[in-house]
Amino acid sequence: MAGNKTFTLSKESELRIEVGWDAPLRLQLTSGAAEIFGTELPPQYWLTFPPAHKFAIFTWNGATVEVDGIAEVAYVADETPMVSYVNVHAVLERRRVRAKEASISNPSNHSESQGPRIIVVGPTDSGKSSLARMLLSWAARLSWKPTFVDLDIGQGSISIPGCIAATPIEMPIDPIEGIPLEMPIVYFYGHTTPSVNPGLYKAVVKELARTLEQQFAGNAESRAAGMVINTMGWVEGIGYELLLQAIDTFNANVVLVLGQEKLCSMLKDVLKGKPNVDIVKLHKSGGVVPRNSKYRQRMRIYRTREYFYGLTNELSPHANVVNFSDLLIYRFGGPQAPRSALPIGAEPSADPTRVAPVTITSDLVHAVLAVSYAKEPELLLSSNVAGFIYITDIDIERKKISYIAPCPGELPSRLLLAGSLTWVD
Template sequence: MADDKNEEGTEFRLVAKDELRFEVESKATVVMEMMEGKGEIFGTELAKGRKYKFSAGAKVAVYTWHGCKIKLNGTTEVAYISKETPMLMYLNTHVALEQMRVKADEENTRGPRAIIVGPTDVGKSTLCRILCNYGARLGRAPIFADLDVGQGHTDIPGTLGALSVERPSDPEEDYSQLSPLSFHFGHKSPGDNITLYSLLVQRLAEVINLRCEKSKKTNVSGCIINTCGWIRGEGYNMLKMAAGAFEVDSVMVIDQERLYTELRRDLPEFVSVVLLPKSGGVVERSKNTRAEARDARIREYFYGIDNSLYPHTFEIKFTEVKIYKIGAPELPESCLPLGMNAEDHKTKVVPVIPSMSLLHHVFSVSAANSIEDNITETNVIGFVVITAIDMEKQAFSVLAPSPRPLPKNVLLMMDIQFMDIK
């Protein structure tokens, strides 16, 4: 039930197992406050009396197990209470994972590894967030691995990454305050370079295995893996490859019975494949909306939530950095050097000559010290955007999260661009 309160905002009274869903209108902000009872956002418990601020385009779902009263101040595109929600099934999924953790703790074995799959816009990343937050609330530290290079939930788009969720994420900030492990991919879709994508998925799985070997808590807590929405043809093969690389024991398929049936047929018998419904609050996004979300994610990296960070712009000489791009143009087999195959070009590190074409591109700052290191499989430690180029002075102006100098001098070029408009 909603009661209009004019300038005081709108109050919503939720009973047990209700879900308040709202979307913030374009160019608006909404401040939410829990007045009474208990509620949660994507598995993170809300603090009574605290005011949570959500910016334009934010889609929020407040769920309550026991009942609560919520007040919204600001302009929403839509706001309503729903009784049709999959939260009970999501909780059961969490309970099943926790039982596996308890058993792993007792037997000193590896905890659960669950991969979430399904088409685009069904709530895969939301379910990952719920499961990670529920685990953290019980004192676990599950690893969240993000293979969705198009949106970038652990870092920025164009990367694959992972982070340890040791405490529930903030409802306003998601995982933005945590330090992820990130690998440079450089494209918005795995299909832009399948060979490189496969290599990085396997590399990410290797690093997570090493982390689990060194920490019993991490090993027992397990891993929650998010995927992109490409589920046909090569995309389906990528899902199977990822499941094998991470040695998953659970697959959660959201809202796609055909995919569920195919995975049950093709994966080993010991892998549990479960079909889950999507939330009624999930809406399909257009290409423009997804592009805007990518820009917002990159902007958030530099400027923070609600412009809480202050990035730096400074000049660097062409000679101070070495710029590379991973993946060379395809050549006919007749033109390839003896012994080289076409796939080698997909992971080849190619030097990039400074030119005006680099303007507004996003660049990863590699942790590698030189080209002699394995740049392709080396993690990145940050990102910059070239905002201006002076060919006469042989210098770039870059937008960076911290002041000069750059921590390393190896930059990896992305196909993704960002216009720094104040």
């Protein structure tokens, strides 16, 4: 579809759009009211969506939308699961109100004043991130400040892929800019699939949960607003085990299962001993597009590039050259203990969270490294990260490392973490 085109949306229908890879697309709401994943569209105002964006414009009562540019896909759908999604939001709203009232009448009773902790689960391409965004934006429109927790290391909605992160959502999420990044808490796992080191993934999830519990304990407003947790699409084998761990670790009390009967019945069975956990099966939207591994890989490159250069190349990352001795690089899952150090008959096993120093070689060119807030190597696991640098060159002879960082100045710490994350622009 190219050029200007006007779409008329009837009540409770949506316009589904996939922007091509090569050029941005503009659109404006010309009449009525509509929203993108829970965030209202401003009337008579042109919005520019960068390449590769996929989204749906939904209207409760009817709207007209003008689109200018080339879309790979653009069509109106009358059947959507939005009514069931907004019904879930209404139930969550009542729970938040109850929690807030409890925190006023009995400030010391933290369990009564705990708002909903929602975890969104389901296989790949079932619309988990879109539903999470809707629930967060609808809550923010009612002046709540829920916490968004992103456990999906493959995509990375808050930080770059390979991290798990959390951030408070104080405003409806901008349909173009995405999640606001003023104060995210980010932990570095370092790989885009949990199978590389499941033990480390579990440990990092625990660290994030612990940090959030501390914040919630001192903040009745955050506690009442609760959290929305987005998860990975891997729901079998180790993926299923990690899902159960996340439900447990974050004390989730609402489990929303998107588009899979089997997963829903397995969770109902395994969680039947927890009467305070509600499991709700929801239909996935027909607009969810299956994304193959090539597309995912491309999006990961896109997300990483966006971190350094901004959504529309508006940022200028800062190039820097330092000595090998200026940086201390580590990785998790260090080598195992030698047999000689073990009891007789015991087999050595790698410690998934052990920290091991990384020797600086040309293998680090194109690596994305996390800059940790840790003061010493032993604290790397329990410390969140300040940001990331990208290694552009290693000069072995002169012992110099060239890298780019999103901003000028010295790094907040000389302790860095490496995983298997690389990026070739």
